[in-house]
Amino acid sequence: MPFLTLSSYRIRYELDGPQHGPAYVFVNGLTQYAELWSAYRDALVEKGFRVATFDLLGQGASDKPGLFISQDDQVAALGLVIDVLGDDPVFLCGISFGGVIALRYAVTHGSRLAGLAAMSTFAELSPQLLLLGNALRAGLIHGGTSYLQDLLLPMNLSDAWLGPQLGNLDTIKRQGWLTNDVYALQNLMESFLDFKPLTAQLPSIKIPTLILNGEFDFLTPRTLHETLRLQIPDSALVIIPRAFHAFTLEKPALTAALLLRFAEDVLSKKWKGNRSVWIAPETAGDPLIPFPEGHDHLRAIPAPEVHR
Amino acid sequence: MSRFLGPVDTMGCVPPRQQTRVAAFLMSCHGALARQLAVALIWERRPAWHMELNTQLYREAETVTLLLRATSWVPDPELLFLLPTWETAWQATPPAEIGDRTQGLAIDAAALGHAVHSMIRPAGLLPEQVPLHDPFALALRRIEFESGRVMQAQILFLKSTDLLPLREQVTSVVESRHRLVRKLWREMLAGIGVEPCN
Numbered sequence: 001m002p003f004l005t006l007s008s009y010r011i012r013y014e015l016d017g018p019q020h021g022p023a024y025v026f027v028n029g030l031t032q033y034a035e036l037w038s039a040y041r042d043a044l045v046e047k048g049f050r051v052a053t054f055d056l057l058g059q060g061a062s063d064k065p066g067l068f069i070s071q072d073d074q075v076a077a078l079g080l081v082i083d084v085l086g087d088d089p090v091f092l093c094g095i096s097f098g099g100v101i102a103l104r105y106a107v108t109h110g111s112r113l114a115g116l117a118a119m120s121t122f123a124e125l126s127p128q129l130l131l132l133g134n135a136l137r138a139g140l141i142h143g144g145t146s147y148l149q150d151l152l153l154p155m156n157l158s159d160a161w162l163g164p165q166l167g168n169l170d171t172i173k174r175q176g177w178l179t180n181d182v183y184a185l186q187n188l189m190e191s192f193l194d195f196k197p198l199t200a201q202l203p204s205i206k207i208p209t210l211i212l213n214g215e216f217d218f219l220t221p222r223t224l225h226e227t228l229r230l231q232i233p234d235s236a237l238v239i240i241p242r243a244f245h246a247f248t249l250e251k252p253a254l255t256a257a258l259l260l261r262f263a264e265d266v267l268s269k270k271w272k273g274n275r276s277v278w279i280a281p282e283t284a285g286d287p288l289i290p291f292p293e294g295h296d297h298l299r300a301i302p303a304p305e306v307h308r
Numbered sequence: 309m310s311r312f313l314g315p316v317d318t319m320g321c322v323p324p325r326q327q328t329r330v331a332a333f334l335m336s337c338h339g340a341l342a343r344q345l346a347v348a349l350i351w352e353r354r355p356a357w358h359m360e361l362n363t364q365l366y367r368e369a370e371t372v373t374l375l376l377r378a379t380s381w382v383p384d385p386e387l388l389f390l391l392p393t394w395e396t397a398w399q400a401t402p403p404a405e406i407g408d409r410t411q412g413l414a415i416d417a418a419a420l421g422h423a424v425h426s427m428i429r430p431a432g433l434l435p436e437q438v439p440l441h442d443p444f445a446l447a448l449r450r451i452e453f454e455s456g457r458v459m460q461a462q463i464l465f466l467k468s469t470d471l472l473p474l475r476e477q478v479t480s481v482v483e484s485r486h487r488l489v490r491k492l493w494r495e496m497l498a499g500i501g502v503e504p505c506n
Contacts, residue, residue, distance in 0.1 A: 008483075065483070066422060066423070066426070066479065066482040067467060067478070067479055068467075140456075141457065141460055142457065145456075178432050178505055179505070181426060181427075182426065182459070183425075183456075183459060183463070
């Protein structure tokens with residue numbers, strides 16, 4: 001298990017695929033760990049990509065600072081992983097908490113990236129997200145990791161995924177429960193206590209940017225992704241049908257296919273972001289569908305678009 | 309080395325030798341915390357902190373008495389050598405980083421509590437096949453669950469605005485106590501053939 005060194009801490013990472021070539025770097029969500037990207041690693045390596053996964057400070061097999069974790073340190077840790085890849089084109093992909101770290105990296109080191117995929121993420125804490133975050137933190141403090149998982153599972157995954165798993169949830173939760181420590185999760189959550197919105201800095205992200213948002217994402221709804229779409233010039237928003245916040249866990253084949261197509265389009269210079277809005281197909285590999293013109297993609301009902 | 313305690317017996321119970329060693333370690337560190345809290349309560353005059361320390365004292369006492377009753381004890385001669393090492397490690401030590409000795413002792417005590425409650429995850433050692441109502445397993449789950457809550461007072465204190473000017477020193481003391489607790493916990497587990505994942 002290789003490690004990188006960030007001041008006195010160790011960052012666990014893994015690099016798969018060929019020695020050289022375009023690379024994808026994945027940044028975990030709050031309660032995730034590197035192994036959860038294995039389906040993505042397999043799909044992208046098969047297409048000739050290098051894939052780097054790692055555990056952020058406070059996660060998985062990386063060191064877990066006792067009291068404080070700063071987001072600046074997480075960005076620095078991500079930078080160390082990207083440095084390992086040398087000069088090859090790098091596509092950076094982060095989900096939720098990891099999406100914020102990826103955005104922050106893209107703001108300060110955009111020239112190092114060939115493309116950015118921001119999934120289920122945000123640039124500012126809306127009142128709903130702030131209050132939800134506080135409630136989740138209180139849940140962690142009073143009920144432990146297991147209770148936090150109990151809250152997140154139904155919030156972040158669809159009935160279609162949960163239904164067949166109901167009798168198996170304890171087993172599904174166990175690895176996450178073993179890997180995550182309460183104090184480390186709490187430190188990760190508390191790294192948002194002094195969070196400053198990134199919105200004003202988003203226009204400085206000039207690279208091609210794919211924004212992925214679950215149709216029914218309850219935790220980070222469409223409006224938060226709309227901020228990214230409007231502020232990042234070369235971006236496109238793709239709505240994943242029937243998906244919630246954790247669509248990367250629920251629809252890995254579809255999401256990996258979207259990431260692959262994004263990278264191939266960028267590398268072949270076919271990519272045109274244009275702040276466009278799309279609907280992802282139900283099946284991996286099928287074409288994207290343009291969001292119907294004249295309708296408001298921020299609404300759940302087919303309401304006419306009101307120009308803002 | 310196994311990630312979990314065991315192999316369990318036909319009833320799914322953890323071997324008594326492992327139970328004895330783990331329980332002895334936990335009773336040693338939580339007992340030490342209880343003693344430190346008892347002393348701190350004598351001097352603490354702020355009502356909110358007095359109440360919190362009092363709660364913590366009884367949580368630590370609960371951990372010790374629970375393990376006394378829930379563990380299948382067997383003679384373990386190695387404890388004659390291990391216990392003095394552990395007890396020495398828990399002793400209050402004014403950190404060199406903190407100029408004020410009294411404040412330093414309070415920070416060290418909180419750092420030790422934080423390390424014990426956060427680093428040590430006894431329930432994470434239980435293999436899946438241990439029965440839900442096994443007394444030792446119930447005790448370990450209870451201790452780990454309560455540790456997550458008891459730790460909050462230490463976090464509040466160590467991250468308090470009063471200590472913000474000493475943030476680097478406090479962090480250093482906490483990391484030092486974490487390293488010590490992690491080392492002793494892992495050494496103890498290695499002695500019974502266990503290497504935890506965290």
